[in-house]
Amino acid sequence: DEIKFGIGVAEGDYPEYNAVLRFKEYVEFKTNGDITVRLFPGNQLGGEREMLEQVQQGSLELTLPADGAMAGFYPPMQVWSVPYIFESAPIAWEVMNGPFGDAMREDILEQTGMRALAFSQNGFRSFTNNVRPIVNPDDMAGLKIRTMESPVYMEMVKSLGATAVPISGAEVVMALRQGVVDGQENPPAVVYSGGAGEVQKYYTLNEHTFGLHVVIANNDWFESLSPGHQQIIQDAAKLAAWTENLQKTEGDWLYSRQLEEELGMEIHVSTPEEKAAFRDVVQEPVLQFIRSNVGDELVDELLNEVETVKSRMYGSQ
Amino acid sequence: MQAFAKRAAFLLARTTEILATLLLITVTALNLTQVVGRYAFSIGFSWTEELMRYLMIWLMMLGSVAAIYRIEHMGVETLESMVAPRYAALVRSALYSLGAIFCLVVLIYGWPLALRNAGQVAPASGIPMIYPYLALPVGSALLLIQIGLSWFGGWDEHRKSPAADGEVT
Amino acid sequence: MIWVALSGLVLLLIGVPVAFSLGLAGLVGVLLADIPLSIVTTRLFTGVDSFVFLAVPFYILAAEIMSQGGITTRLIAIASNATRKMRGGTAYANIGTSVLFAGISGSAVADAAALGRVFMQEMPKEGYSRPYAAAVTVASSIIGPIIPPSGLAILIGAVTGVSIIDLFLAGVGPGILLGSACAAIVFFDAVRGRLPRPRVADHHGPRWRMLVEGVAVATLPLIIVGGMVMGAYTATEGGGIAVAYAIFLSVVVFRKMDMAGLWQAFMRAARTSATIYLLVAAATILSYALNLLGISGFVREAALIFQDQPLFFLLALSVLMLILGTFLDIGAAILIFMPLVMPAVITLGIDPLQASMIVMVTLAIGLVTPPVGVVLFVIMRVGSIGMIPLLRALLPFLIAQLVAVVILCLVPEISTWLPQTLNP
Ligand code: NA
Ligand code: NA
Numbered sequence: 001d002e003i004k005f006g007i008g009v010a011e012g013d014y015p016e017y018n019a020v021l022r023f024k025e026y027v028e029f030k031t032n033g034d035i036t037v038r039l040f041p042g043n044q045l046g047g048e049r050e051m052l053e054q055v056q057q058g059s060l061e062l063t064l065p066a067d068g069a070m071a072g073f074y075p076p077m078q079v080w081s082v083p084y085i086f087e088s089a090p091i092a093w094e095v096m097n098g099p100f101g102d103a104m105r106e107d108i109l110e111q112t113g114m115r116a117l118a119f120s121q122n123g124f125r126s127f128t129n130n131v132r133p134i135v136n137p138d139d140m141a142g143l144k145i146r147t148m149e150s151p152v153y154m155e156m157v158k159s160l161g162a163t164a165v166p167i168s169g170a171e172v173v174m175a176l177r178q179g180v181v182d183g184q185e186n187p188p189a190v191v192y193s194g195g196a197g198e199v200q201k202y203y204t205l206n207e208h209t210f211g212l213h214v215v216i217a218n219n220d221w222f223e224s225l226s227p228g229h230q231q232i233i234q235d236a237a238k239l240a241a242w243t244e245n246l247q248k249t250e251g252d253w254l255y256s257r258q259l260e261e262e263l264g265m266e267i268h269v270s271t272p273e274e275k276a277a278f279r280d281v282v283q284e285p286v287l288q289f290i291r292s293n294v295g296d297e298l299v300d301e302l303l304n305e306v307e308t309v310k311s312r313m314y315g316s317q
Numbered sequence: 318m319q320a321f322a323k324r325a326a327f328l329l330a331r332t333t334e335i336l337a338t339l340l341l342i343t344v345t346a347l348n349l350t351q352v353v354g355r356y357a358f359s360i361g362f363s364w365t366e367e368l369m370r371y372l373m374i375w376l377m378m379l380g381s382v383a384a385i386y387r388i389e390h391m392g393v394e395t396l397e398s399m400v401a402p403r404y405a406a407l408v409r410s411a412l413y414s415l416g417a418i419f420c421l422v423v424l425i426y427g428w429p430l431a432l433r434n435a436g437q438v439a440p441a442s443g444i445p446m447i448y449p450y451l452a453l454p455v456g457s458a459l460l461l462i463q464i465g466l467s468w469f470g471g472w473d474e475h476r477k478s479p480a481a482d483g484e485v486t
Numbered sequence: 487m488i489w490v491a492l493s494g495l496v497l498l499l500i501g502v503p504v505a506f507s508l509g510l511a512g513l514v515g516v517l518l519a520d521i522p523l524s525i526v527t528t529r530l531f532t533g534v535d536s537f538v539f540l541a542v543p544f545y546i547l548a549a550e551i552m553s554q555g556g557i558t559t560r561l562i563a564i565a566s567n568a569t570r571k572m573r574g575g576t577a578y579a580n581i582g583t584s585v586l587f588a589g590i591s592g593s594a595v596a597d598a599a600a601l602g603r604v605f606m607q608e609m610p611k612e613g614y615s616r617p618y619a620a621a622v623t624v625a626s627s628i629i630g631p632i633i634p635p636s637g638l639a640i641l642i643g644a645v646t647g648v649s650i651i652d653l654f655l656a657g658v659g660p661g662i663l664l665g666s667a668c669a670a671i672v673f674f675d676a677v678r679g680r681l682p683r684p685r686v687a688d689h690h691g692p693r694w695r696m697l698v699e700g701v702a703v704a705t706l707p708l709i710i711v712g713g714m715v716m717g718a719y720t721a722t723e724g725g726g727i728a729v730a731y732a733i734f735l736s737v738v739v740f741r742k743m744d745m746a747g748l749w750q751a752f753m754r755a756a757r758t759s760a761t762i763y764l765l766v767a768a769a770t771i772l773s774y775a776l777n778l779l780g781i782s783g784f785v786r787e788a789a790l791i792f793q794d795q796p797l798f799f800l801l802a803l804s805v806l807m808l809i810l811g812t813f814l815d816i817g818a819a820i821l822i823f824m825p826l827v828m829p830a831v832i833t834l835g836i837d838p839l840q841a842s843m844i845v846m847v848t849l850a851i852g853l854v855t856p857p858v859g860v861v862l863f864v865i866m867r868v869g870s871i872g873m874i875p876l877l878r879a880l881l882p883f884l885i886a887q888l889v890a891v892v893i894l895c896l897v898p899e900i901s902t903w904l905p906q907t908l909n910p
Contacts, residue, residue, distance in 0.1 A: 163361030166440040337756040348726035380760020390503035416506030
């Protein structure tokens with residue numbers, strides 16, 4: 001059988017595309033070609049939100065939405081967007097793949113009827129813009145910033161004194177080019193692969209949030225598979241997730257350098273002090289916003305889980 | 318029957334085109350508010366653009382109902398001009414009935430789509446997504462009704478709006 | 487894929503309205519690809535839920551107001567005053583008015599309809615044959631969508647991501663080239679003494695007044711494009727400003743429009759916008775289905791034939807678009823084919839702006855060629871003349887425009903110089 005996997009990123013040597021390519025190759029190899037995977041990169045089937053709708057309806061088997069698009073279908077997803085909660089990607093990996101992440105995948109199935117096979121790293125998100133280099137939080141004042149179609153990101157941008165304009169990922173470059181917005185926020189790999197680097201001048205690696213992707217499948221299709229094939233799909237999703245995790249982490253400097261050298265962006269790497277300044281401005285209001293949206297319980301669970309993972313990884317300090 | 322259909326078709330077209338006009342006035346006002354807000358008062362709105370997009374979807378469906386009546390949907394008039402004049406209306410009815418299949422599909426699947434989006438809220442304006450999505454089933458139902466009424470009421474040329482030659486493409 | 491194309495074509499040709507034809511062909515594609523039909527509604531919605539298309543209704547509205555608000559009369563007065571001493575003067579004036587009108591309107595049909603009413607009355611009175619008058623009007627009308635603002639440019643920008651500002655700027659050169667091509671034919675006819683001298687041009691009040699009004703009208707495209715180039719506003723906001731300016735001119739300055747007239751203009755623009763939106767939405771269903779059926783791989787392979795031969799690619803593209811333009815709606819052709827063509831254009835190292843202009847011009851020529859040339863039908867109705875005499879008079883103009891297309895293929899700078907200079 002042929003199944004369809006739609007993603008936003010275009011075909012090329014990019015983390016997301018490589019990840020779904022690994023998925024495809026693994027599945028086709030392990031099932032001896034019983035299942036073939038057809039990739040639809042570059043928003044061919046529509047934007048993230050729309051592809052999710054298609055997965056829900058069953059016109060698409062698999063997609064890889066970012067947390068922002070996912071939040072429209074599953075609001076608790078916003079909990080991951082607490083600014084500066086993950087100090088490093090490995091901490092986030094542990095939480096995504098630990099009991100907290102597993103419980104959320106269960107809950108996604110219950111709430112939306114879609115099967116979240118794995119969480120992966122979209123990357124640490126940072127601001128680009130065309131107006132001025134951003135060093136401190138007050139440099140953001142008055143800018144018009146594109147956000148994902150998710151209220152929590154709008155709240156974060158607003159707390160910095162900028163105007164948030166939610167626009168679908170498929171239209172970001174066009175919006176920047178036409179001057180609908182001054183800037184946007186995304187991880188370096190996405191800024192590079194998505195083309196925003198070609199139309200933006202300044203990039204500040206302030207890493208305000210850790211963005212996630214979800215490898216998500218239509219559940220009816222998944223349950224129609226034999227247990228053996230289900231296992232293969234599940235494993236392939238993990239493989240895709242780890243491929244993205246590693247390439248995105250590596251991509252933070254790899255693609256930043258390419259953005260600077262190839263596309264002439266002005267890159268500023270925030271110092272720990274500058275990041276702290278951003279955290280002081282955004283963390284509290286966004287945390288409050290998330291608490292009121294998804295409930296204290298889930299937020300506290302995540303905060304505790306992060307502490308647990310940290311002490312497990314680094315030992316108690 | 319024919320007189321009733323004629324009257325009903327006209328009233329439906331009139332209502333929808335007035336609503337579409339009011340929508341266009343609103344969208345224009347929102348657009349200008351956005352510019353004036355930015356330059357005169359340095360306010361950026363995040364919801365104007367989103368609201369304009371959703372209003373345009375309603376405008377698309379409602380305006381299309383009126384455009385059926387006014388015979389303004391672009392198309393080739395080969396078949397109609399080939400047959401004898403007294404069959405022209407019949408041909409047009411048949412052609413629009415093919416179009417009605419499309420409307421029917423939009424109606425059948427648009428309703429559950431709207432309901433499925435009932436839980437979602439537009440990110441910038443906070444409008445429940447069911448309102449923009451409702452444009453599809455409501456609009457396609459009205460399109461079907463208008464096509465049906467035109468079947469019975471006829472496709473008289475006088476339904477065309479005066480000076481309706483100004484199209485964009 | 488062949489079934490999708492075939493069903494779409496048959497529906498179009500028998501006369502099912504274009505939007506429904508595209509939607510139905512999309513339905514066929516979705517069924518063939520074995521996808522649940524529910525996708526149709528999702529695509530219909532998200533296909534037009536886009537900030538780019540938002541610009542379209544405002545330019546329609548601005549043109550609607552301008553063409554009803556006494557502005558056409560001013561443009562004609564300016565153009566005929568400039569050419570009043572020349573043999574064939576009114577024919578030149580017809581072309582010149584189209585160039586000026588193009589700065590307001592994004593549409594060839596609007597141009598032909600608005601100017602056709604005037605020139606089809608005036609030119610025969612001066613001794614032009616009716617077919618010749620119609621031919622000049624038709625041929626010069628396609629300048630409308632090339633010179634900014636342009637509905638076609640917005641559609642291209644929307645589906646390919648090319649900057650609308652750059653597309654607007656790129657249209658100036660090709661638009662003037664097309665105008666010159668038409669003028670060249672008039673010039674030959676005039677030299678051979680076939681055209682009458684004009685009567686004394688009609689004056690609308692004093693000279694200075696005409697000048698002031700002319701400047702006021704000509705300012706509009708400068709405001710729109712200039713503001714966009716400076717980054718002061720987006721294409722959509724530029725459209726809003728154009729509407730405000732058009733209302734100001736028509737209602738306050740020229741006093742040719744009252745509230746009832748304005749309401750009518752809004753109403754017509756609302757219906758037209760609705761039909762174009764529906765067309766766009768339906769076209770996205772079709773292009774979605776074509777993607778599922780693997781058309782992008784097909785196009786990629788076809789483009790390989792032209793490796794290292796960009797000029798031949800452009801010429802082939804022109805021929806393809808001329809053919810498509812004759813029987814497909816121009817907006818629909820752009821929506822379906824531009825996303826497919828653009829990757830090949832970039833792979834071959836062609837400037838997307840040059841390719842876009844060639845596509846726009848060749849498709850626009852399709853508006854004035856049989857069997858489906860919308861502009862032809864408009865002018866046949868407005869000027870009450872038959873197809874065959876019109877075509878005979880039109881032929882030299884069409885040849886001149888095809889030469890212009892070849893020049894556009896050979897000289898990319900005509901399209902790319904202005905955007906590169908003003909908006910680097
Ligand atoms: Na124009
Ligand atoms: Na003309």
